[in-house]
Amino acid sequence: MSGNREFPIRMLPAIVGNAIYEVVQHTQAPLPMVVAEMLGVISLACQNRIDVCRLNNLRGPTSLFIVTIAESGERKSTVSKLLMKPIYQMEERLFEQYKQELINWQYNVKIFKAEEKALMSKLKSDIRCGKDPTMARECLKILQDSYPVEPVRYKLTFNDTTPAAIKEYLCGEWRSVGIISDEAGTVFNGYTLNELPFVNKMWDGSIYSVERKNAPEILIKNARLTLSLQVQPVVINRYIERKGDVAKGIGFFARTLICHPFSTQGYRQITNPVVSSEHLPVFHERLMEIVNESIINKDERICLHFSPEAGQRWVAFYNKVETEMRLIGFLSDFKDYASKVAENMARIAALLHYFNGNEGDISLTAVEAAVEISAWYVEEYIKLFSKPQELDLINTDANELYWWMKEYCSQNFVPYIRKNTILQYGPNRFRERNKTNELLSTLYSQGKISTYKKGKTLFIQPMDSLAVI
Structure with a gap:
C-alpha cells in the first residue's frame, strides 16, 4: 500500500x-484514490x-x-x-436525442423502402414490356445514394x-x-x-x-x-x-x-464544515x-509532440527505466511493467499538457509531472506484486522497527513517537526516509500502528499502547 x-x-x-483538493475536502477520501x-x-x-x-x-x-x-x-x-x-x-x-433521431431515421427508412419497391416494380415493368429501362435505373441509382444516414x-x-x-x-x-x-x-x-x-x-x-x-x-x-x-x-x-x-x-x-x-477511515474528522x-x-x-x-x-x-527539452527528459526517463531492468536493477523482477512505463508516462504528460489548455508541444513541466506520477505508480506496482520472499524480508524489518518503537515509548513514558525521531534515533539501517515509509506502511496495513498528523509532523503509536492515552 x-x-x-x-x-x-x-x-x-x-x-x-x-479540483482534487476540493474533492478530498468534501469527501475525505484517500487522495491517491481521488x-x-x-x-x-x-x-x-x-x-x-x-x-x-x-x-x-x-x-x-x-x-x-x-x-x-x-x-x-x-x-x-x-x-x-x-x-x-x-x-x-x-x-x-x-441518449434522449438519439432516441428521437432513431425514430425519425426508422420513419425515413420506411419511406426509402417504399420508394425503392415502387422503382423496382417500374424497372421490372419496363423490362417486361420491352420499354427502355434507363430512366428507372437512373432513378433507382439516385435513390440508393440517398439512403437515410443512421444516427450516431x-x-x-x-x-x-x-x-x-x-x-x-x-x-x-x-x-x-x-x-x-x-x-x-x-x-x-x-x-x-x-x-x-x-x-x-x-x-x-x-x-x-x-x-x-x-x-x-x-x-x-x-x-x-x-x-x-x-x-x-x-x-x-x-x-x-x-x-x-x-x-x-x-x-x-x-x-x-x-x-x-x-485508508482514511477512522481519521475523517470534521474540523472545518466550510x-x-x-x-x-x-x-x-x-x-x-x-x-x-x-x-x-x-x-x-x-x-x-514533445518540445526539445521535454523530449530529452523523456529519453532520460526511458533510459533510466531500461537500466533498472538489468539483473541487479530496481525493476529486474518487473520487466513486464517496466516495458510500458515510459509510454504511460508520455500519455500522462500529453493529457496534463492538453487538459491545462497549453498550446503547442508538450512542455517540460508536464513531463516532469508525468515522471513523478509514473514513479509513484511504479512503487505501488512493486509493492503489490513483489515476490513472497521480498515481502517476508519487509515483514521482518517491520517487526524489528515495531518492537524498537514499543521500547522507545515504554522507556520515555509516551504513547507515541514522531516519525522524525525514527529517522534520527532509530536502527541505523532504517534511517532512510523511503525505507521508513515502507515499513510504517506495512505495519499500518497489519493493524500494528495508528498514525496522526499534526501540521507537518507525523505521530506513530503502537496499537497495544492505546490504553496509555
Missing part, C-alpha cells in the same frame, strides 16, 4: 490539483481529441488503464459521481458489459469509450475482462478484426478505450488468484496504473469543453 508516501500532487496543473479517478476522467475526455508522438514520431493513444484498490466505505462512489457528473448528464441528454449513438461509458458488446459499439461511428466503475466487482467477476488480448489491443490503439455470423468482417480502427476501475481488495485478490498469471503473462497489469491507497466549492466547476467546464470538441471533430485527433 502507499502508506505515508505522498502522491506528488504538487506537480499537477492548478486546474487539476485544486487522483486516480481524476486521471481516468481526463483520459476519457481527451482520448478522442489527442494522440501523443514519442521518439521517431511513434504515434500512440493517450488512453489510460487505471485500477484503484480500496475497501468498502472509502467513498469510491461519491468521488466518482462528483468528478463524472457532467459526463453522465451529457450521456442522458445525448454517442455513448461515452460502459459499466458492466461484454467484450462482444464493446466490439459491436466500436465498429460504429463513435469509437471512444470508457469502462468506468466505482464498484468493479462486476467487471472483474463478470465478462468485461474475459478477452484481455482484445483489451490490450485497444490500449495499444491497434487494428482489431471482428468476425460476425452472416455478416462481413469489420475492422475496429483508431478506437480508444479508457479503463477506470475501483475495486475492493477481496475482489482483486480473488481475480489475481484465478487469472492473475494470465493477466500478468499477456501484459494487462503491465499496462495498468494500479495502486492501493492508504469548504471551497469554486474549483470543481472550473474543472468540469474544461472537461466538457474537450468532450464537446471530441464529438464535433470525432474523426480528427491532434497529435502532440
Whole structure:
C-alpha cells in the first residue's frame, strides 16, 4: 500500500490539483484514490481529441488503464459521481436525442423502402414490356445514394458489459469509450475482462478484426478505450488468484496504473464544515469543453509532440527505466511493467499538457509531472506484486522497527513517537526516509500502528499502547 508516501500532487496543473483538493475536502477520501479517478476522467475526455508522438514520431493513444484498490466505505462512489457528473448528464441528454433521431431515421427508412419497391416494380415493368429501362435505373441509382444516414449513438461509458458488446459499439461511428466503475466487482467477476488480448489491443490503439455470423468482417480502427476501475481488495485478490498469471503473462497489469491507497477511515474528522466549492466547476467546464470538441471533430485527433527539452527528459526517463531492468536493477523482477512505463508516462504528460489548455508541444513541466506520477505508480506496482520472499524480508524489518518503537515509548513514558525521531534515533539501517515509509506502511496495513498528523509532523503509536492515552 502507499502508506505515508505522498502522491506528488504538487506537480499537477492548478486546474487539476485544486479540483482534487476540493474533492478530498468534501469527501475525505484517500487522495491517491481521488487522483486516480481524476486521471481516468481526463483520459476519457481527451482520448478522442489527442494522440501523443514519442521518439521517431511513434504515434500512440493517450488512453489510460487505471485500477484503484480500496475497501468498502472509502467513498469510491461519491468521488466518482462528483468528478463524472457532467459526463453522465451529457450521456442522458445525448441518449434522449438519439432516441428521437432513431425514430425519425426508422420513419425515413420506411419511406426509402417504399420508394425503392415502387422503382423496382417500374424497372421490372419496363423490362417486361420491352420499354427502355434507363430512366428507372437512373432513378433507382439516385435513390440508393440517398439512403437515410443512421444516427450516431454517442455513448461515452460502459459499466458492466461484454467484450462482444464493446466490439459491436466500436465498429460504429463513435469509437471512444470508457469502462468506468466505482464498484468493479462486476467487471472483474463478470465478462468485461474475459478477452484481455482484445483489451490490450485497444490500449495499444491497434487494428482489431471482428468476425460476425452472416455478416462481413469489420475492422475496429483508431478506437480508444479508457479503463477506470475501483475495486475492493477481496475482489482483486480473488481475480489475481484465478487469472492473475494470465493477466500478468499477456501484459494487462503491465499496462495498468494500479495502486492501493492508504485508508482514511477512522481519521475523517470534521474540523472545518466550510469548504471551497469554486474549483470543481472550473474543472468540469474544461472537461466538457474537450468532450464537446471530441464529438464535433470525432474523426480528427491532434497529435502532440514533445518540445526539445521535454523530449530529452523523456529519453532520460526511458533510459533510466531500461537500466533498472538489468539483473541487479530496481525493476529486474518487473520487466513486464517496466516495458510500458515510459509510454504511460508520455500519455500522462500529453493529457496534463492538453487538459491545462497549453498550446503547442508538450512542455517540460508536464513531463516532469508525468515522471513523478509514473514513479509513484511504479512503487505501488512493486509493492503489490513483489515476490513472497521480498515481502517476508519487509515483514521482518517491520517487526524489528515495531518492537524498537514499543521500547522507545515504554522507556520515555509516551504513547507515541514522531516519525522524525525514527529517522534520527532509530536502527541505523532504517534511517532512510523511503525505507521508513515502507515499513510504517506495512505495519499500518497489519493493524500494528495508528498514525496522526499534526501540521507537518507525523505521530506513530503502537496499537497495544492505546490504553496509555
